[in-house]
Amino acid sequence: SEKLRITSAGNLLLGTSTAAISGGVGLLIANAAGGRIKLCDSDLGVTATDGFELIASDNGTAYVWNREGTDLLFGTNNTEKVRITSAGNLLVGKDSVYGSGLTQVHATGQYTLDLATWAADANGPTIDFYKSRSATKGTMTVVQDDDVVGKLRFLGADGANGRTAAQISAEVDGTPGTNDMPGRLVFGTTADGASSSTERMRITSGGHLLVGNTSTAFT
Secondary structure, X not given: OOOEEEOOOOOEEEOOOOOOOOOOOOEEEOOOOEEEEEEOOOOOOOOOOOOEEEEEEOOOOEEEEEOOOOOEEEEEOOEEEEEEOOOOOEEEOOOOOOOOOOEEEOOOOOOOOOOOOXXXXXXXXXXXXXXXXXXOOOOXXXXXXXXXXXXXXXXXXXXXXXEEEEEEEEEEOXXXXXXXXXXXXXXXXXXXXXXXXXXXXEEOOOOOEEEOOOOOOOO
16 A cells, blocks of 8 residues: 655655645645654664654644753754753753752843733732642642742852852741732841841731741731
């Protein structure tokens, strides 16, 4: 049976002889499970875990897979711009992991991340921090009093490592329940001669401002 066709227009068809080619498409791969391109080294015995694949499945989902235990690189102008490591880190501007973040953006200028909302309303850009007590992704297990919900840390290089100079922490400030999430903001700075931050100020769930004190009772 027919496996491959080169049309009079120069189109290459794999797995189909009747599919319409339009929009400047030069290569069409079609089969019951969707199109697939697999690239492997010539010395490999081709298996399901070998090589690089571009897949368009029959349910409309598109995949870019590196089946090997190596990094996946994207570049323009003959220069690497984005890398996904084999461990799952997303790196922009650097070809190796620095620090513990899954997503890392590195630049030589001061501007590294922009968030913009363009809408004719009162809403602005939003960053969400989620915390669940469940170890299963997407499962909502209630948090507990004093749990850290999110944290912003500001680090400077000490000549060998990045050290925290200051931080802002959002924490649970009471017992949570359904539609009930008491919270506080805690501000910390690092003293001269120290390498970690100390709490200096907090805003409690009741709206009280505490400076240099964490336990004063308000009535």
